[in-house]
Amino acid sequence: MQTQVPAGLPESANFARQVELNRTIEGEYPLQKFTRLGESLVSSEGEVRVKMEFGYSVGYACFKAKVSATLLVECQRCLQPMEIEVSGRFKFALVHSEDEFELLPEEFEPYLLEGEEQSIIDLIEDELLLSLPMVYAHENACSDFMSRQQKEIEAEKEASHPFAALKALKADSTKTNKD
Template sequence: MFSAPYDKPLPRQGDPRKFAQQGAQMSGYLPVEKLNRIRGLLREDQAQARVDLTFGISEEGKLVVEGQAEADLVFTCQRCLGPVTLPVEASIELAMVRSEEEGKRLPRTLDPWLLPDDGNTDLYRMVEEELLLSLPTVAYHEEACIDEQLLSSGDPVEPKPAENPFQVLKQLKGSPKK
């Protein structure tokens, strides 16, 4: 988990290439209400994502950013349709690239982060993409959140004895040919 204070917002815009060349480190928060793609999946969007980013140059000479983002997000439980708060954690390991071709040549341990030519980039968008990849497939309470009797549709139905599928063939075999 995080140990740094998150009393300041993460800057929204910046030049990650310059940050990497300077070996910059950033810690801060960003309001989930500013993350449009995630906000549409949530029941409530008043949470804050806590973010730690370290920019630098990898051993292969690639400009990289590594870090973590985490948030406690409120979804709609798919069992009871009530609110359920789930922790979402994203591990960030990206290499900055100028083209998709350059991204295809990266080591498997790094995902590409396609940057515009002018360098000025929306850091919130990058964090949002990493959080999106970490969202649960289905949101639900870990404990039983609905009465098990509500799952029943009434009296149990006794299964019929299985019919022999070859019974019809037996009848046809015994009938005379025309």
């Protein structure tokens, strides 16, 4: 199981510096790095494909990023594991204060620079959490599972039926005896 970020893939970076360097960060981060996301998953095995391109756009220091992953989650209908594909694209401009938010062209989301380095892991995780669908359920396999489950419930009901029938019979016979 891969738990370490591959060599050359930073977990954090000075974003302003990456813009100066016109740097592209591309690779696969292990899903296990994203612990908040992990709470919504059945398994944290796998990778998140990431591409971040730093540079200038219409005079703004910014970065574009793409994230995608195949996640194993619990089907909201039958509670069995299911795979979903999530992906997101976003474009952030680096800002130094909240006052700058309103000055940004609409195409950008503000990314507030704080501290020496910024966490790439947190950024990717936020975007993945946002791209999780609100509702997910199996398309076809789920109905198979549901009908199987339904049969099991019915079988259980039937199994408990003889006992109920016996009870009714007993009550009946008591009555008969009294008469």
